[in-house]
Amino acid sequence: MDMRTLMEQSDCLVTQSQLEAALDSMAQQLEQQLGDKLPVFYCVMNGGLITTGHLLTRLGFPLEVDYLHATRYRGRTRGGELFWRVSPEVPMSGRHVVIVDDILDEGTTLAAILKYCHEAGARSVSSAVLVDKRHDRKAVPGLKADFCGLEVEDRYVFGFGMDYKGYWRNAPGIFAPKGM
């Protein structure tokens, strides 16, 4: 389907202003809990890019930033095996680590990244995700992020970092194609 038609035929589930409010409250909580810990934030590429950017400019304390790229959807709407494209460069050993991503869906990605951080000797590991998808298919039952903006219903979503077949990561809100 043409990508403009897809957008016209999608539902807006979360508006940009709702996302901004959710980011404000995540930032406040992050500041309270990590403001004096000189943490290092790792953006999970590609989806985490926009959430990380919006979050970072709201944080008024010293922190470092790095990224990693682990992907299991790779332009498809169903997840497969996790593929590590790029490992982080800033060492995690002895550091307070914060993993930032756009969505916690089945949680396979986050669970694997958290395991990696613990094995890399992080002093503490926290996770921050913009949205948590509501369903009972989590890879680890009850898996939650430490900092979470909003919940979304159980549909394939795109926008604000999340793609639909590679497109529309730039959409200024969270959308779902009708019928999906």
Ligand SMILES: O=P(O)(O)OC[C@H]1O[C@H](OP(=O)(O)OP(=O)(O)O)[C@H](O)[C@@H]1O
């Ligand atoms: O909870 P899960 O079911 O494991 O899915 C969540 C992950 O899926 C997306 O990444 P994706 O694999 O699409 O890669 P991308 O960020 O490069 O789009 C998203 O950015 C999360 O990292």
Ligand SMILES: Nc1nc2[nH]cnc2c(=O)[nH]1
């Ligand atoms: N774009 C996108 N990526 C995902 N990764 C896991 N779930 C989703 C989703 O609903 N949309």
